Structure formats: C-alpha cells, structure tokens
C-alpha cells in the first residue's frame with residue numbers, strides 16, 4: 194500500500210517541489226524504511242539526476258532526523274548527543290563530527306513511536322497514535338496510574354514493550370469505565386520520563402553540552418517539556434525541531450544531503466536502497 198501510494202504521488206510531489214525552483218543537487222533516502230517506498234524515491238531521484246545532470250547523494254533517514262535541527266538552528270555544530278525517536282527506531286548516537294557517529298544505545302524491542310501507536314490502538318484512538326495520545330494526555334492526570342519506568346540501569350538501551358504490556362494488563366483488569374485521558378497522561382509520563390532522563394544522563398556521562406532530538410516522537414509536548422527541563426538542570430542545551438520537522442519530511446533529507454556534499458562526500462548517480470540501513474560514518 195505504501196509503495197503504491199508513493200508511486201501515485203511522486204510525480205506531483207516532484208512537480209510541486211520543483212515548480213519555479215532552482216537546485217544544485219538531489220538528495221534521496223537510501224534507507225532504512227519500506228523497500229517499495231525506498232525504490233520509488235530512488236528511481237525518481239536517479240531519473241531526475243540523469244535528466245538534469247545534477248549530482249545525486251543518498252542519505253540515511255535516521256541521520257536526516259538528527260539534521261532537521263540544522264534547518265532552524267545553525268548553532269548546532271557537533272559534537273552533540275543525538276536522540277532519534279521515530280515510529281521504527283529509538284537510537285542514542287554520539288555525533289562526534291559531521292559523518293562521525295557512535296551508537297551508544299537503542300531500543301531492545303518496540304521503538305518509542307511504535308509504543309505510542311500500540312497503546313493508542315489498545316485505547317481505540319486510531320493511527321498514528323502519538324498525536325492522539327499527546328492531545329488526550331493534556332486533559333488527564335499523569336499521576337493517575339503508576340506505569341513502570343524501564344530504565345535498564347547500566348546500559349544506554351531502551352525497552353518499551355513492558356510498558357505497553359502493563360497498559361494492556363491495566364485495561365484488562367479494569368472493571369469500571371476507563372478514563373482515557375488519565376491513562377494517556379500516565380502512559381505518556383512513563384515513556385517520556387525514561388527518554389528524557391536517560392538522554393540527559395548520557396549527555397552528562399559523555400560530556401556533551403548539546404543534545405539534538407529528531408523523529409516523530411520529538412513532536413510530543415511532554416517529551417519536549419521534560420527534555421528542556423532536564424537539560425536546563427544539567428546545563429545542557431537541547432535542540433528540538435519545530436513540530437513539522439520532527440515527523441517525516443523532505444527538508445531534513447535535503448539538509449543532510451547538503452552537508453554531505455559540503456563535506457566532500459562523493460555523489461553517486463546509481464544508488465542502492467537498503468531497508469535496514471544503519472547509521473554509518475561518511
């Protein structure tokens with residue numbers, strides 16, 4: 194379904210994006226992601242590069258999430274600690290320089306966004322669940338239910354499947370009417386407390402003065418609030434993209450492509466799509 198939707202819309206998207214615009218290079222997502230969608234994007238980009246003679250550069254989608262901040266804040270120079278929280282990934286990355294990365298933690302099971310989506314599904318809130326939970330949580334009490342905070346002490350990894358399961362068991366055990374705003378607020382408090390506190394602790398441990406956050410879950414109002422508060426307490430500057438640049442967008446792909454070419458990564462007119470592409474050094 195996703196690749197068909199890409200195929201149906203790619204020409205119009207390109208037409209709207211390019212109408213009256215000049216450009217110097219083309220950046221396209223090489224991975225990770227659904228292979229059908231990746232191939233549609235890659236073929237369109239290769240065709241465009243071939244027909245215009247412009248250089249083509251492939252970029253990593255997760256790395257692009259970290260670069261979304263650079264579109265709005267030029268002060269974000271490496272080194273910094275990156276947190277990617279999307280529908281498929283939860284990664285803590287030491288960004289030592291442009292193109293020099295060390296992944297220090299990741300989720301052992303569900304990604305943060307996946308957990309929001311699954312809990313929203315349990316509550317009948319539809320897909321994607323993150324924005325719906327965020328909205329509902331605003332009307333609820335975050336202390337109403339004490340859900341577990343899986344900190345996994347001694348590791349920078351995350352784990353969200355236990356939290357999801359505890360929401361499931363809580364719902365099963367409920368006799369009376371469920372208070373959806375309270376459940377959303379309590380779940381959101383547990384998930385975002387772990388994400389925010391662990392990320393800031395990692396920044397302190399690795400002597401990073403800056404944190405760059407990206408991915409759909411970075412749009413979450415409680416996560417933003419907690420990250421800024423924890424950062425402030427520890428004298429660490431937290432960079433958050435505006436909400437439209439947190440969720441998937443093409444501008445972040447262009448921003449990463451721009452930096453790769455600026456740092457002399459060679460363009461490549463024929464690319465390989467990789468559904469499980471890892472964050473790699475340039």
Ligand code: KG4
Nearest residue numbers: 279280281306321323324409410413440441
């Ligand atoms: O980065 P993204 O747009 O796509 C992927 O690369 O996966 O992230 C999508 C994820 C979904 O799981 C969605 O529920 C979550 O981001 N999301 C949110 C919010 N907005 C989007 N999660 C929590 N709160 C939000 N406000």
Ligand code: ZN
Nearest residue numbers: 279408409441
């Ligand atoms: Zn994404």
